Amino acid sequence: MRKLWQRGKFHLSALMMLVPLPFLPDYFSPKPIFVPPEIRRDVAVGPFPVTLATYDEAPGRMPTGERMKEYRIHIRPADIDHVRGVFLRVGKPRSLRTAGALAFGNPYEREADVTVPDELAGTEELWVTMEDWSGGVHQASLPLGEIFGGKR
Template sequence: MRNLWLRGKFHLSALVILVPLPFLPAYFADKPLPHVAEIHRQVVAGPFSLGLVTEDQPPDRGAWGERIKEYTVTFRPGDMDTIRGVFLRVGKPRSLRTLGALAEGGAYEQHADVMLPDELSGSEDLWLTVETWNGTLHQAVVPLREILGGSGK
């Protein structure tokens, strides 16, 4: 009986390895990537020309139920040496401590998750603040309805 079990265990393990083989070609086949339309906007904040990009989809819900929209900020090649940080916020920042979401990422493309109010009236603005290494702030305002994407509700 013991010999039968040892021999059967070997064949069972071989069977477990061989069963997925017919499905491997479909798993490794080239599949097209899903294409999501994007909204592009060129923004000028002081001497800096920045690209603002987001997906044309409604905002997502965050872990605590807040509405969040992800924005990508792109820079010109020569600007990254002078830019210390880029902040995005819905509504005008009241002080330096409330500049908004800090964009983070690579040298020429950074991402920021901006929190949105639950109810939008349609007159909100997205404020983009660029801080240089010497502490100078440059701001640009974009109407939120132009760069929100999706239904906006």
């Protein structure tokens, strides 16, 4: 009986090495297995044309209780050296100090997590504020409903 168990244990461990083989092509493929649909909008923020993108899903609730929505900002390669900072905010900012969430990450595709109010009236706007290296501030807005996605 003991010899049978030792041989069975060996064959079982060899079988466990073969189980992941059918999943390897998906693991090494460049496309993600599941990606929700994306919402993209082009906006001209002063002299800088940018593309805002987000996934078509509802904002997530953070441990602090705030609802957050992630946006990606695509900047043209020709404009990257001119842009100092990109800020996103729901509602018009009063000044550069209250410009909103600072976008971070790769210069070509920056990300910003924007706080979304719990109650939406449907007239809110997403404001994009860009600061260039000469100190100029450029702003643009678009209705939040156009680039919100998911359930409200």
